[in-house]
Structure formats: structure tokens, C-alpha cells
Amino acid sequence: MKSQPLEIERIRADFPILKKRVHGKKLVYLDNAATTQKPRSVVEAIGNYYTKHNANPHRGVHQLSIEATEVFDGSRKKIGAFVGATDYDEVIFTAGATESLNLVRYGWGSPNVAEDDLIVLTMMEHHSNIVPWQLLAAEKGARIEFVRLTGNGRLDMEHFEELMEQSPALVAFTQCSNVLGTINDTKELCARARQAGATTVVDAAQSVPHMAVDVKEMGCDFLAFSGHKMLGPMGIGILYGRKEKLQEMQPFKSGGDMIKEVHTTGARWNDLPYKFEAGTQNVEGVVGLSAAVDYLQALGMDSVREHERELVSYALGRMNDAPGVTIYGPQDPSERGGVISFNLGDIHPHDIASILDEEGVAVRSGHHCAQPLMESLGIPAATRASFYVYNTREEVDALMDALAKARRIFCI
Ligand SMILES: Cc1ncc(COP(=O)(O)O)c(C=O)c1O
Known part of the structure; x- marks a missing residue:
């Protein structure tokens, strides 16, 4: 049976923190693999x-x-x-x-x-x-x-x-x-x-x-x-x-x-x-x-999975089209969960995360507590965007706009 699409606007209304503004910008919370936000009911x-x-x-x-x-x-x-x-x-x-x-x-x-x-x-x-x-x-x-x-x-x-x-x-x-x-x-x-x-x-x-x-x-x-x-x-x-x-x-x-x-x-x-x-x-x-x-x-775990798969598919498409982005992990969204780790040119991931933060976009940068993996990839660190039930395509667009700003600053 096909899963029901999530009603994102209704879900977002359950998470008061998502209305927060960061540095005068709308918060775009993409650090869900580190920890998720909590709905009012919790x-x-x-x-x-x-x-x-x-x-x-x-x-x-x-x-x-x-x-x-x-x-x-x-x-x-x-x-x-x-x-x-x-x-x-x-x-x-x-x-x-x-x-x-x-x-x-x-x-x-x-x-x-x-x-x-x-x-x-x-x-x-x-x-x-x-x-x-x-x-x-x-x-x-x-x-x-x-x-x-x-x-x-x-x-x-x-x-x-x-x-x-x-x-x-x-x-x-x-x-x-x-x-x-x-x-x-x-x-x-x-x-x-x-x-x-x-x-x-x-x-x-x-x-x-x-x-x-x-x-x-x-x-x-x-x-x-x-x-x-x-x-x-x-x-x-x-x-x-x-x-x-x-x-x-x-x-x-x-x-x-x-x-x-x-x-x-x-x-x-x-x-x-x-x-x-x-x-x-x-x-x-x-x-x-x-x-x-x-x-x-109440959301249904199949619907949760499908929402993330669609969002990751959209984000991978946009990132693959963006100059200078290296994505780690499988390209097929059905083989992966809701995280995308990447590097942009040779800009340090901490610099990327700081520029994104100025735009209200919260991501994680560093070795993600997986140093043996980083070594095997031949990189010291990566930036990671991770999605959950309340994230939207517009937020992926905000991430991409913030990455474009990083590219301008570093002349990539
Ligand atoms: C794959 C994986 N395993 C284990 C952990 C550890 O979880 P916790 O810090 O909640 O104990 C994490 C946390 O990021 C994780 O991503």
C-alpha cells in the first residue's frame, strides 16, 4: 500500500522552535542526525x-x-x-x-x-x-x-x-x-x-x-x-x-x-x-x-521514510548540479537515509557551516564521530545536512542559496 504523504505545514506547527529566527533569518534546521527538535506533545x-x-x-x-x-x-x-x-x-x-x-x-x-x-x-x-x-x-x-x-x-x-x-x-x-x-x-x-x-x-x-x-x-x-x-x-x-x-x-x-x-x-x-x-x-x-x-x-514510518527519500532525491539533484560540490555515499536516494555529507571545493567545512549559520541554516561540520571513515575517504572533515519530518524543499533551496553565497565569498 502506498504511504500517505506527510502534511508538512501541520507538522511544522507542532514544533514551536521552527518559528525561531537566527541572525535575523528564518531558521532552517538541517542538523537532525545530531539531534531532532521536539514537538509540543513531547x-x-x-x-x-x-x-x-x-x-x-x-x-x-x-x-x-x-x-x-x-x-x-x-x-x-x-x-x-x-x-x-x-x-x-x-x-x-x-x-x-x-x-x-x-x-x-x-x-x-x-x-x-x-x-x-x-x-x-x-x-x-x-x-x-x-x-x-x-x-x-x-x-x-x-x-x-x-x-x-x-x-x-x-x-x-x-x-x-x-x-x-x-x-x-x-x-x-x-x-x-x-x-x-x-x-x-x-x-x-x-x-x-x-x-x-x-x-x-x-x-x-x-x-x-x-x-x-x-x-x-x-x-x-x-x-x-x-x-x-x-x-x-x-x-x-x-x-x-x-x-x-x-x-x-x-x-x-x-x-x-x-x-x-x-x-x-x-x-x-x-x-x-x-x-x-x-x-x-x-x-x-x-x-x-x-x-x-x-x-x-501517527505519521506512519513508511510516510516518514518516503518524505525523506523524496527530499534527499531533490537535494541530491540540486547539489549534483551545483559547481564544486563533492557528495559522499550512494547516489540512489532509495539506498540512503536522510543525510547528505559533502564538501565544497577545498573550503573548510567549518567555514561552510559558519556561512550557512549566518543565513539561518543549521548544519554540522567536522568528522561526525567517524574518523576511520573520514580517513578512508581521504578527507579530514565534511559538512552534513540531515533532514527530518518537518523539512521542506524550500529549506533545501535555502541551503543551496547559502552554499552559493559561500562560493561567492571563496571565489569558487
Ligand atoms: C550512527 C550513530 N551511532 C551512535 C550514535 C551515538 O548516539 P548517542 O550520542 O545518542 O548515544 C550516533 C550519534 O550521532 C550515531 O549517529
Whole structure:
């Protein structure tokens, strides 16, 4: 069934910040891969929680604590279902994708990865999906191999296959690159890695906000994402884990709530998912993320994806026609998410971003926490425009006008 087009003007009205002016110009917010703006419903849900239900969940028998527990646990079911996790026990609240990946590194990696084991990553990973595994490899004496990329920014599947033949212990990869925009076939990668006997970790920080994701269909062991990149608050994220894996794992953080009983001689861990949720939790984050999921579900994830695909197609067309622009990643918009990283001549990306900012256009410049990828592209940095549900073609035009100004200033 064809997805319904998004009603952009109605959506924009839900985001008061989009009315802001920057340096006297209309704000054009194109830094959504870093963090997205929040609709009024998310902000109001948090306010409503604090004014009507606030208490510490799971801790009291009084009415407010019961209400806070209902909000907290009810949100877990909804957020889990959003990514196809039908079992409540498989959805762990964390501080974000980074913490989710660290939980796997400590909880699963430390007890299961041994000396000389192989960990397979890809050249398009964010530092959050590299550094934890480097620390693990250093701790265990394991080795890491990075799947190379093809010239058009896709994974080199022949190299991936060669690495699978070496029976890796762990294979960790992104579903969507935060720099190239490349969307990887996670179902195929998980199936092949599993066949090779590996545990699979999917970094979904740039995919769950932008497309329909189903962990069961994908067949991953772990999947990590952050709330703030999908209209929710900062400081909240999810680790989905296959139950058998989570059961065999050690806690990552310890303290209150993650135990069944504590004696002077030791402690027994709580059941899933609480075993991994030590201390008072970020309930306002959970409430906000739950409201963000409601918002995205009302739009429909297929419609979200189609809107971004169309916008990226338009932006790629305009950028390809502009002199001096080098675009990284696949050219086919159906192979990529809503990010476009580029360089303009040899102008430093920070200069580009500053000129764009003067025109009200917010983009990101730098290495985008993907230095190995930058090295493999032979560049120190790039400028990145990233889109979301409220962005329009007119905003792509504003980006192009601002780039034309940069070209004039630098005489390109
Ligand atoms: C692909 C990818 N993975 C992981 C992360 C880390 O997310 P967070 O900083 O929310 O933990 C990011 C953030 O930019 C990302 O783009």
C-alpha cells in the first residue's frame, strides 16, 4: 500500500522552535542526525507527568508511585513494540545508543569474547560503535577487522564474506551511516553473521527514527538507539536484546532496583529487564520518548521514510548540479537515509557551516564521530545536512542559496 504523504505545514506547527529566527533569518534546521527538535506533545507529556504523576516507580505502594510505575512500564511496552520487540523483558532503558553499546560491551563482551577472537566492524561506524569494541579487544587480546567500503559508499560484501569465513565472535554494524547515509541490509548481514556463529549488534541510532524497524524480522541479537534523534528527549535510549543473550549477561551497572536480594555475603540479580536498570531511572525521558513514538506512529514510518527519500532525491539533484560540490555515499536516494555529507571545493567545512549559520541554516561540520571513515575517504572533515519530518524543499533551496553565497565569498 502506498504511504500517505506527510502534511508538512501541520507538522511544522507542532514544533514551536521552527518559528525561531537566527541572525535575523528564518531558521532552517538541517542538523537532525545530531539531534531532532521536539514537538509540543513531547514537551507537554513531560510536563503532565511532573504535574500529575511524579514519584519513584517500583519503590512505593502509594498511589503516585503506582501511577509512575504504570507510566514507566507501559511506555516500555509501547517503545519496544515500535521496533517489533514483543517481549517486555527484551527492552532495556539506557541513557542512549552509546550506553546501550557499552552495556553489550561489558555485559556480553567481557564474559564471552576471548583471546584471539575476531570482532568485525565496518569502516562506516560511528565512534560509539568502534571504541567500546577497541576497549574490549584490548582487555581480551581479541582482534578487530573493519569491512571495507566500495567506491559508492556501500559495504564490500566480498570482504564481509571473507571475514565471516574466519568465524568472528561478534559482528557490529550500523543500519544507516550517519555520514554516508548508506542503508545496510541488516537482515542479510545478521543472517550471515549468525550462520558464522557470531553475535550481532546493530547500531540503529540513525535508522529507528527514520524507517520501520522490526528486530524479529531483522534477526539481530542486540539493537541500540537513542530517543533524542527521534523527537524524544536527551538522556534516554534503548537496548533491545534477544532474551537468551540478556539472560546469560552480567549486569553493567549495579545498585538499587537491579537486585532481588542483597546480603553481606553477596547479591542476587533481579529479573529482566530490571537486571540492567540500576538506580532511579530517567522516567521523564521515558515519558517523552513514549510521546515521541506516539507522534511518529501517527505519521506512519513508511510516510516518514518516503518524505525523506523524496527530499534527499531533490537535494541530491540540486547539489549534483551545483559547481564544486563533492557528495559522499550512494547516489540512489532509495539506498540512503536522510543525510547528505559533502564538501565544497577545498573550503573548510567549518567555514561552510559558519556561512550557512549566518543565513539561518543549521548544519554540522567536522568528522561526525567517524574518523576511520573520514580517513578512508581521504578527507579530514565534511559538512552534513540531515533532514527530518518537518523539512521542506524550500529549506533545501535555502541551503543551496547559502552554499552559493559561500562560493561567492571563496571565489569558487
Ligand atoms: C550512527 C550513530 N551511532 C551512535 C550514535 C551515538 O548516539 P548517542 O550520542 O545518542 O548515544 C550516533 C550519534 O550521532 C550515531 O549517529
